Amino acid sequence: MTESSRILITGHNGYLGSVMVPLLQRSGYEVTGLDTGYFRACTLGVDNTGVPEITKDVRAIEPSDLRGYDAVIHLAALSNDPIGNLNADWTRQINAEGTLRLAEMAKAAGIRRFLFSSSCIMYGMSEAAVVDETAPLAPQTEYARSKVVAEEALRALADDGFSPVYCRNGTVYGLSPRMRFDTVLNNFMGSAFTRGRVEVHSDGTPWRPVVHVQDVARYFKLMLEAPLQDIHNEAFNMGVESLNLQVREIAEVAAEAVPGAELIMVPQPGADQRTYKADFSKFSRTFPDFEFQWTARRGAQELYEAFRSIALRYEDFTDKRFTRLRWLGHLIEAGKLDDELRWRTPQLCIA
Template identity: 50%
Template structure:
């Protein structure tokens, strides 16, 4: 297939695009590259990408593709709360517009990167794809609205699929430290403390970034009739954990560390565990290969190899919200998170031009 991946330069995209290429797909990325200065310890994948804001995608950008995988978003809760209306604009409205344009361009398969954050305050019971939504953050709300808008476009010629990813973890060239396992291993490695900012009681499903990528790759290989206009929880049932149990795994992994709960810790409203049996049943090509302990050790080895320091992951170098605030303070981004001067690069056409943002 000829595949366009939005968000190709992000945490998932930099793992997914090489996987798709290895599967034989012709892959092009599209990304505004807000985190171009945040590469962690390894080279970026050699995949052609169009340097463009997802809000600015035009019909011509989508011509000739068999499938679009839509990852691009403001993808964590602190960024969502920074400007909730902007989160809706990017994650919901721009996503719905992208799907409409993809359909108009003749794209047959549209794979949307959704989230188990849709379930939000989901309680103690296992949640299936038919469970009610209960988002508690602007990020979760934006994903719910986007799913509904995109689903309404489904017909005989346009097939949307929704992958509701569990909370990701694992090493990536654009590593995120706001994710629970990545964060706890980083605290343990740099300070000797597995530092919990909540009381540790909420449930959270987690899944390795490589396994998320395998799910997207598997969707492209699955017959349309099996997956058309359906949602799938992405993860494995055994990797639903209470946060305090993830902390215990980390304390077993990183030598010489201990668990510390913040003095002002309180229960997190986000509490959900999800049933991921549907994706295993409907998409047998999806074969996850990671679990939490294996992932914690991978992260520990990567942090040790690259000499991670506390100021790196808690500061603007790798912390998403810290990096964006720094770019805003330096006037490199405006309040709509658009580059003040933006280098537009289309590597697929080997052309570069600099233009002002609007």
């Protein structure tokens, strides 16, 4: 794949996409975005991402939308566990069936390389010390199940002319123009900065692989450039061992990054005990030269400085624009999205 390759990136208006697009553009790729624009209005700071784009729901794409690309990066999804609890159908239709539809059209259009943004969350509550890519999948939520089903559907399409790769991300953190405060380190940092406290509502023992959004963008670029035989129909846990942290450690990193912030443990019965310690050796074996540039500590420092520069307030941190589930709920209540999570009128997608 050459640097002049034409890339279609779905979900480009989201938290990851808004960081990935500029990185790919700077690297010489010709990038087109495809997104329904649920979170277009949800910017923190300035979004300078300018990119040709198709405003469309992945459930409504047509073969002509896939013409003229060398690779697809598929990020578009309802990306949050609780959204699946709100309405399982939406998560299944968008994340699983939408992926299959997109992949079938990509394959029919002769696009060989298909990068799927998957998740380590599909390992569920594994009691095993570490889970590698061969570990049994035990998805605990509709969101996690949708990623399993999507991977299975892609696997069934893989052949000499179609090479999907399953990028199983940890929990992503770090600064993005389409910020999310509903992921663990971002949430702890927002709380540390605006409330002077980080609260852990569990015993803090569950493991979470965390990864910085800039490193995510960099390894997707790596996947665009990797020899096809190295990635064809392969799943990778994306990360390094040092990125496996327990929730308590993540909270400590956040509390230490903000002068004066305190860490408060609030163990609760029935707290979120999802735990997964990922084995990243397949990734490092396959890509020995790739270096993760961000530690949780460095990322927390970056967030602290960014929050200071925009004087982040508690009202910003808790604003519905930065919690995926609450923002979608708002769009539904305001009558902008219908009961299938489609825009009632196309122009409202600039909500």
